[in-house]
Amino acid sequence: MTLADRWLLPDGIEEVLPPGAQQIEHLRRRLLDLMDSWGYDLVTPPVLEYLDALLTGTGKDLDLRTFKVTDQISGRMMGLSADTTPQVARIDAHSLARDGISRFCYCRTIFHTRARSLLANRTPTQIGAELFGEAGVAADVEVLSMMLSLLTASGVKNIHLDIGNVGVYRAIAEQAGVTDAQQTELFDLLKLKCASDIDAWAEREIADNNSRKALQLLARLQGTLSGLANGFDKLIALVPGVASELEHLQAVANQVLERFPGVPLYIDLTELRGYQYHTGLVFGAYIPGYGDAIAQGGRYDETGKAFGRARPARGFSADLRVLARLGDFAPERKPLVLAPATGDAALWQYVNELRQQGMRVISCREQDTPQADYSLQIINGQWQLVQVQPA
Template identity: 40%
Template sequence: MPISETWLLPDGVADVLPEQAQVVEALRRKALDFLASRGYQLVYTPFIEYIESLSSLSESNQDLDLATFKVIDQLSGRLLGVRADMTPQVARIDAHVRPVQGIARYCYAGTVLHTKPQGFNTSRAPLQIGAELFGHDSIDADVEMVDVMLNLLATADLIDGVHLDLGHVGLFRSLVKLAGLNKETEHQLSDLYQRKALPELAEFTQSINFGSDFYALGRYSSDLDALQANLSPAVLTDAAFRQALEAVITTHAQIRARWENLDIGIDVVELRSYHYHTGLMYAVYAPNRAAPLAQGGRYDGIGEHFGRARPATGFSCDLYALCAGQFKQVSTVVAPKGIYADLMKAIEQARAQGLSVIQLLGNDDLNSVPYATHQLVQVAGEWTIEKI
């Protein structure tokens, strides 16, 4: 490769320069402090693991499996996976490494790696931050998680004008079971719902059991009153369907009580990661952004692969995406060379105030620090910080 091309990075991977890095890091610290205040304990997980440890999700989520880089361990000869999501790792901790009794709350922040971008204009190496709650299968746990997610966005000053989307895989899943559909038909329906292809859905549902109900589910996915008015009695009285519907209604009401001015929508056929989620799903969108700011949902039984199936719900987001377009100039103070007591004291005081202070080396002058914004100068016997 020519030397002129050695600085190039792979598609979907980018450096983060000082003007944005300090914004990202400040938000990371602020977000983790907030999560700690809500009782979520911080964990660090390894960047790479045996693929079997990461397969607790990939077995039920082919999208995650395809997103995972796989390499051969030169020590053991076994297949390793580079984490594409930190949720299965936290599930391993809850199930096997730290199997506490009762409810466990964890949070995390770290880089993950994707084989391909997971959305329009998204990074292949996002800085993922999130929270997980294990050991409780109630709506209260889901509501807590949605509330924590919204408050985290509020700490980033991103709550104004956002839209919360609520869904539940249980409605579609229970209707599929009631109709006795095979996997191929289930997959075709899921694809039609995801594409919002109502004309195709109308034609496709004419030849399947409970076809009018499947069409109504797509046609009135955002209007629960209209949906219930157009469903057959057999569906409305199905216990699993009713439970999922009530969960959406209750969650909507409880979030509305906590966030009166929040724009909340419902889409019961938003089936992203359908085979991974087991219940309520939620995502937050901002104007003029294609990808969600944060998203999550319920995924009960995730720890079964590690010998301890537990109810679980959680969310995650990309800190880089939250800080997109935000930059802050780094203030740097340049001090002259010397070890005079008064000069060293002035430097220590400036650093104690949170300022970045660089002392010149050798015969250097201000030109050796091209990004300097201030300088420490002596005026009337006193050291003073002046803007350059």
């Protein structure tokens, strides 16, 4: 390794310098305070823990993104946390195991072997919340409302909300008798959202007439809530098992629209992100000009099952650094004061008073060249603040 190479960071790894680090830290405090005001308790799961607990109920994608190491004490495989949700599920099921509803929030760095997308980095600062113990519409509305409030507090503008429900696809696939091999093919087609290809696949692979028509209809169920009402009715007639899931989706969407009338809401029943562990509603927030979701989440009732306590659960997460970059949040600037670097006891006391009042005070030396707002000078035998005139 050459001397120049030592300064290089690995691909997908970034550092945060001033003043960006200050902006992110102030935003972190603001958003954690917001979630605290909603009654969500802060937790900090370990960065490193045993792999079998870390990957419980998460599916293959998270497994591939997880850094793995061997514990030199026990010989067991361990992993660096690539997602906070499974760890919070363990906390809910085992570490705390509270009765009734539990609400948790978090903000910490996670680690990915590969970035989730071209726009992501490999060490995102994940901020989010999880709600356990309630299965109804109110819980989904609460989590979605807090996510949108968090984005607003970050200064993010022009938010668009996408909502889907993997339970609808599960009901259709169950009625159609879709095999594991068929599901892999169908997933790939649904990701591309090409209705004609899905039509041809269903004609070839699905024997049951109603199930075949339902899959073909599913491929076309993207749009506004009011615009899809007729399509929902047709889908229920073909597959009665989807009725409760669609009713739940509509109830959640209607309440969110009432609370956030300025946020466009789009329904997409082909959105199967996180299908391996999501069990119902899935959602993501987007803004124009940015190709990834800036926040996303959903319902995942089975994640705590491996810890002996499967409970209704839903949550959301975002990358704090992305929110800081895309939002217009700016921390309040503190006045900067220059103080002579002397041993004067009166000066020391005055500097401490100014810092307690919220000012930044630098004990200035010859090498310091900051652009300050004030300087401390002795006037009539006392240290006083003197405004610095612009050069």
